[in-house]
Amino acid sequence: MLYEERGRLCYRYDAEQVWIEPWGDNALRVRATKLSTMPGEDWALERKTEPRSSIEISEDGGTISCGKIKACITSGGKITMRNRNGDVLLEEYARNRRDVLDPKCSAIEVEAREFKPIPGGDYHLTMRLESLDPNEKIFGMGQYQQPQLDLKGHDLELAHRNSQASVPFALSSCGYGFLWNNPAIGRAVLGKNIMSFEAYSTRSLDYWVVAGDTPSEIVEAYANVTGKVPMMPEYGLGFWQCKLRYQTQEELLEVAREYRRRQLPIDLIVVDFFHWPKQGEWKFDPTYWPDPDAMIRELAQLKIELMVSIWPTVDKLSENYQEMLEHGYLIRVDRGIRTAMDFQGDTVHFDATNPASRKYVWEKCKTNYYSKGIKVFWLDEAEPEYSVYDFDNYRYYLGSNLSIGNLYPREYARAFFEGQEGEGQKNIINLLRCAWAGSQKYGALVWSGDIASSWPSLRNQIAAGLNMGIAGIPWWTTDIGGFHGGDPTDAKFRELFVRWFQWGTFCPVMRLHGDREPRQPQHGTTGGATCRSGADNEVWSYGPEVYNICKKYMVIREELRDYTRSLMMQAHESGTPVIRPLFYEFAHDTKCWEISHQYMYGGSYLCCPVLDPGQTRLSAYLPPLADGTKWKSFNGEQTFFGGQFVEVDCPLDTMPVFVREIIS
Secondary structure (H helix, E strand, O other): OOEEEOOOEEEEOEEEEEEEEEEOEEEEEEEEEEOOOOOOOOOOOOOOOOOOOOEEEEOOOOEEEEEOOOEEEEEOOOOEEOOOOOOOOEEOOOOOOOOOOOOOOOOOOOOEEEEEEEEOOEEEEEEEEEOOOOOOOEEEEOOOOOOOOOOOOOOEEEEEEEEEEEEEEEOOOOOEEEOOOOOOOOOEEEOOEEEEEEEEEEOOOEEEEOOOOHHHHHHHHHHHHOOOOOOOOHHOOOEEEOOOOOOOOOHHHHHHHHHOOOOOOOOEEEEEOOOOOOOOOOOOOOOOOEEEEEEOOOOOHOOOOOEEEEOOEEEEEOOOOHHHHOOEEEOOOOOOOOOOOOOOOOOEOOOOOOOHHHHHHHHHHHHOOOOOHHOOEOOOOOOEEEEEEEEEOOOEEEOOOOOEEEEHHHHHHHHHHHOOOOOOOOOOOEOOOOOOOOHOOOOOOOOOOEOOHHHHHHHHHHHHHHHHHOOOOOOOOOOEEEOOOOOOHHHHHHHHHHHHHHHHHOOOEOOOOOOEEOOOOOOOHHHHHHOOEEEEEOOHHHHHHHHHHHHHHHHHHHHHHHHHHHHHHHHHHHHHOOEEOOHHHOHHHOOHHHOOOOOOEOEEEEEOOOOOOOOOOEEEOOOOOOOEEEEEEOOOEEEEOOOOEEEEEOOOOOEEEEEEEEEE
């Protein structure tokens, strides 16, 4: 049965009901369930807008049109999406005999929307789509540790892991964007014979499709319905210093002083984990951090922002454990001992699904961190679903079941979220290991996790960062040099470090981090001191040659500050990625859809990271430009016509970068 209700095209057959409705310009949202009522969650999608649309119903089926997109549903229940030219964008894969006149009628009985009941009332859901174009390319979907930018043919886990972030928005070269609007753990298979999306436990199917003429139109339409990042604060535009880990207050301050003595540009320094007495005591350990107020004052005088790491774990020996246990602020287990982690203590996570637990932890953080002037948080172990909550005159961002985030006064929050600039407004940065669709609007800066210090790992990060931008997360960064291992005295690692550092200069956030070898001696016997630090990881730790190259690129980053700020404004206003695949800027050039090892830093800088050891010469593709415009090398010494591959030198001190230049 087909019918219209409240601007929706609706379909019902047996226990299933389907809704298709406009949701933003040129976009449609599809929902289906076998429950008696349609679940009401919007998940990543913000409140519905009211674009102009039209619905037609006949004996053979129904259609709903919204700008450049049109959905058709047959009397047998199969959905097809077309663009304004009538070209098929998406078509459900169904092989059954519900409509014997369907050319794809089949006796194999495969459903397009398969709901398998599971105990408890939920379903294991599988949605299947035809793979229509053998040449289709698919981008986005979040961050996966593999080198391919084009994800067509890939089998992707829809789940979060350390260094993996599922953000299930796909951009197709065929002119559509697709959001799997379901936060359930599952699987996406972008095959060449069939595409499918699975949710292992859910109550409904929910996806959103937009049609557009260019990648930028599609990505910006997606940002319009899921939200946009705040404006990046000024301290997010420059260089960030970090290592695992600074063990004492004086060690961190001496590093900060040395950066200033050397007159190196730096915006932020990080106090990483185990600066606390025990996990679950959200404060500085007075043994090793005796005067945090004085430290923050000195850093402010040096014009260096401080970031602190926040963990969700509570040690059973910590001062807060018993109180949190009594009040029900900790997660529980079905059976066995209540222990979530045994790293540096017997710990359990606080229960972030409990509003009282969230408030308790925030009060601790507010007293011990926020009130001291710290407004940048590193939220370790963040989970995929995010919310904004209000209490006690504060509005804050919170990972759904593990992490607490940065806060700022409600009046500033309201001014921002209503699109108004409040006087004294503070924008936020939350450095997170993972994010999901929509996380960007809460100031989520995702880093690519605890990755290897290796050449293949470097190559993986190029694809990871570009696909995260396409998936709607424009704030993204990586551990320059990789996280695991790497000896600053090793010549081979120094070469990798230099190439990573050069590329990091042209990332949304330039952040040096890593757990270097060899390990430092244990500096004490109490508190977090048993968590030994890695070797030095400052730019002068790698020898004079590397230091001079790092200094060169830190200066470049600083000289790009105004330009980077303009890119952050584009991201804030339109949802535009800061780093972009070539096809994003040059969609009509077919070669640009093939190239995965080059990218654009904004619209002006074409970057060519060096991804192999010993490489001193590189082939770069320069897309064709309009009449009178050429590509210019970053140092200004060479100019090139577009539409060709060029061979350029890339000695150790140079990563090839080309600039669009108007030739008079």
